[in-house]
Amino acid sequence: MELTEGEIQVLASIHLLESDGRVADDTALDQRGEHYWIFKEDWTGVCEALSQKGLVRGSEVGWKLTGAGRPLGAKYRAERSDMYWYYYQRFYTAAAASAAHSELCRRAFGEDLTQEGQTDMASLEIGLEALPLGRDSHVLDLGCGAGAIAEYVSDQTGARVTGLDYTSNAIAAAEARTEGKSDRLSFRMANFNTMEPEPGTYDAILSMDTLYWADDLKRVLGMLTGSLAPGGRMALFMNHHVDAGEPAEQLGADQSSLGRAIRALGLKTKVVDFSANIGAFWERNYAAAVALKGQFEAEGNGFIAESLIREAEEEYLSDIHEGRIARYLFLIDAPG
Ligand SMILES: C[S@@+](CC[C@H](N)C(=O)[O-])C[C@H]1O[C@@H](n2cnc3c(N)ncnc32)[C@H](O)[C@@H]1O
Incomplete structure (x- = not known):
């Protein structure tokens, strides 16, 4: 069955929420969506589309996987387990x-x-x-x-x-x-x-x-x-x-x-x-990312420099x- 990337993300997310014993309502799905960072697709109308494909069904409290949706949710959750996979x-x-x-x-x-x-x-x-x-x-x-x-x-x-x-x-x-x-x-x-x-x-x-x-x-x-x-x-x-x-x-x-x-x-x-x-490694890595940021951006690869700079500034340099x-x-x- 052909699924969009947004449908895959929602299916995997409902599977994860259900495995944690949580209800896949709008709030839980919104929170889960944040885990995909800049790689989150537009999830508008995705649950309804999955429902039409017979993979989820709506209930009073939220969305649930059907028998056909559960193995697919498990597969995509294992394969694309986090935002890092997308990165x-x-x-x-x-x-x-x-x-x-x-x-x-x-x-x-x-x-x-x-x-x-x-x-x-x-x-x-x-x-x-x-x-x-x-x-x-x-x-x-x-x-x-x-x-x-x-x-x-x-x-x-x-x-x-x-x-x-x-x-x-x-x-x-x-x-x-x-x-x-x-x-x-x-x-x-x-x-x-x-x-x-x-x-x-x-x-x-x-x-x-x-x-x-x-x-x-x-x-x-x-x-x-x-x-x-x-x-x-x-x-x-x-x-x-x-x-x-x-x-x-x-x-x-x-x-x-x-x-x-x-x-x-x-x-x-x-x-x-x-x-x-x-320490010396991160100084070199950070300096190179800052110095080459313009070149990365000109290539259309600005996200690589941005991600390294953020990692250095928010995590490594202070530690x-x-x-x-x-x-x-x-x-x-x-x-x-
Ligand atoms: C920080 S990178 C390090 C890459 C390489 N070893 C290096 O030193 O340049 C981590 C690597 O682990 C891979 N990875 C992360 N989680 C994985 C998983 N659950 N199974 C297999 N590979 C995984 C990522 O795709 C990525 O290539």
């Missing part, structure tokens, strides 16, 4: 053709690998050196985006790399760009929140600034651990923020969400502390200034 769909398409973004990556990261995280080239090299990488190894890059980092890893080491991401435009761009390297590079669209372990598959798993989107970090980490081959190792880069007034010891790696998940699973980890680098952010690389060995 990344737009971002990776734009970034692939953006000279401004290439320049931003060179200034902030040291090289253009269409990065969207916070791992500069020096940090990436430290992560890669800690992993068992060679011609015989199979590597997973979880949250690979447009796959340029996965490609770099394979080019540098000869390893076979699988890139995985839930953003279909990013996977399409990665596949198109690396067509001639398909013997050692493959890409897959998947949501790690619903993935099952692939036992013994990967000698190394790399994931940078991606596990923030885990619905249940312990479950996702267990799934990843279960996918490591014997002797395999994971390298996971993550930031850890604390609120104003929280004691300094809360910034420790063991107090972070990933540190707690590692402990809960009884895994062994070695932590490399990159907290001293995060860094007040010492409320840490950045860690967690190295986790396959159990046994």
Whole structure:
């Protein structure tokens, strides 16, 4: 059945509200709509249109999914789980053709690998050196985006790399760009929140600034651990923020969400502390976004600069200034 993007958003939203035991009335739907930020479609008349398609029905208190609407709502909620999916769909398409973004990556990261995280080239090299990488190894890059980092890893080491991401435009761009390297590079669209372990598959798993989107970090980490081959190792880069007034010891790696998940699973980890680098990284990233804003706008990609500037000003710069952010690389060995 053909659905408009607005119908998909409303269907997914009613599914989410129903799962939370809430009624999908106008107020709840309006609140839910805010989660889509600038990617919210016009929802006027959408419930009525969905009702005509037999996917929802109106009641005295609000809208309810029908038997036909529920599986579709579940599917779209899993596939386009948040506004970030919409952001990344737009971002990776734009970034692939953006000279401004290439320049931003060179200034902030040291090289253009269409990065969207916070791992500069020096940090990436430290992560890669800690992993068992060679011609015989199979590597997973979880949250690979447009796959340029996965490609770099394979080019540098000869390893076979699988890139995985839930953003279909990013996977399409990665596949198109690396067509001639398909013997050692493959890409897959998947949501790690619903993935099952692939036992013994990967000698190394790399994931940078991606596990923030885990619905249940312990479950996702267990799934990843279960996918490591014997002797395999994971390298996971993550930031850890604390609120104003929280004691300094809360910034420790063991107090972070990933540190707690590692402990809960009884895994062994070695932590490399990159907290001293995060301030300089954001200064470069922010300065580049401000300086290149005009070029981004001229390309029609102003949203990339705006989003980075907002992220820096509203989140990172004050946290860094007040010492409320840490950045860690967690190295986790396959159990046994
Ligand atoms: C901050 S970006 C980091 C990208 C890349 N690792 C880097 O360092 O440049 C996070 C990536 O995770 C992906 N992502 C977010 N949630 C996901 C999920 N549930 N399943 C799969 N990929 C997801 C996004 O599409 C995005 O490419």
